[in-house]
Amino acid sequence: MKIFITRPIPEIGVNMLRDKGYEVLINESAVDRPADKKELLNGIKGVDAVLSVLTDQIDGEVMDAGLPDLKIIANYAVGFDNIDLEAAKKRSIAVTNTPGVLTNTVAEHTFALMLAISHRIVEADKFVRAGLYNAWGPMLLLGSGLSGKSLGIVGLGRIGSRVAEHAVRGFGMKVFYSDIKQSSEFEKEFRTQYFENLDDMLGRCDYVSLHVPLLESTKHLINEERLKLMKTTAYLINTSRGPIVDERALAWALKERWIRGAAIDVFENEPKIEPGLLKLNNIILTPHIASATEETRDKMAELAAHNIIETLEGRVPPNLV
Ligand code: GLV
Ligand code: GLV
DSSP states (O other), rough: OOEEEEOOOOHHHHHHHHTTTTTEEOOOOOOOSSSOHHHHHTTTTOHHHOEEOOOOOOOOHHHHTTTTTEEEEEEESSSOOTTTTHHHTTOOEEEEOOOOOHHHHHHHHHHHHHHHTTTHHHHHHHHHHHTOOOOOOOOTOOOOOOOOOOEEEEOOOOHHHHOOOOOOIIIIIIEEEEOOOHHHHHHHHTTEEEEHHHHHHTOOOOOEEEOOOOOOOGGSSSHHHHHHSSSSTTTEOOOOOGGBOHHHHHHHHHHTSSSSEESSSTTTTTBBBHHHHHSSSSSEEESSTTTTTTTHHHHHHHHHHHHHHHHHTTTTTTTTT
């Protein structure tokens, strides 16, 4: 069996595949850049499985280059908007993702962003390094707290639920959520309130955190109109997918102070960033690293490799999407 890995990933996953006696081809040159289309088209030729990452656009053309041998595309991510699922289905190619293993890490990053923006950590660090800290001040760099505040979760999947749990148990926040479905058990356990209509929730939240997958229906879910529905004191956190937010509208909202701040890990046209955002100090930007801890990336590599092994040994992989 031959496996193509589109970019170098943690060794532990590679070794699992090699230990099975598979021939593993790694696109070694794509370390700090995405694989290009030519590399994908060439690499996929004659292989039984592809281990892809979220910067790979795997469309029908790429899949065709892998036929007739290609049986599975194992995405090293929980999101799979980079893969054309319809095209895979038509060609009977399995697609898997890596859910679960990154839930805690992404929830933690969500809080890292929430705390950093509300406590003005990045601004404060810049202030100290710039030599501006001359004296303690009663009004110096005043921020905003989490405790007792309301958090609106948009999308109550695994990650959204974990964020809600930390918010209630760890920070004494009041949690609201909006999702296509209501979860009564969750509501009871965490004393949360469900909003069928996102618009009705936004104006009540001190923090809004996005946890929906990227779909046609979620693109620009947070647009100009919805940013205007938020409190002027509210913060927006995005660790899901960039296109969920209209980035130009966000830049405008932050500049004109429709909302107080934002902290985002994902961008509409990664790795390009709306220039307006870069000039503002009421936003924190991280480069799509919400799942980037050593231990979690190891687990993602293991899970992607496991999905490949199960498929190639004729079993149903655990994380079919
Ligand atoms: C990262 O964004 C992922 O989907 O795993
Ligand atoms: C992803 O793991 C989600 O369901 O939130």
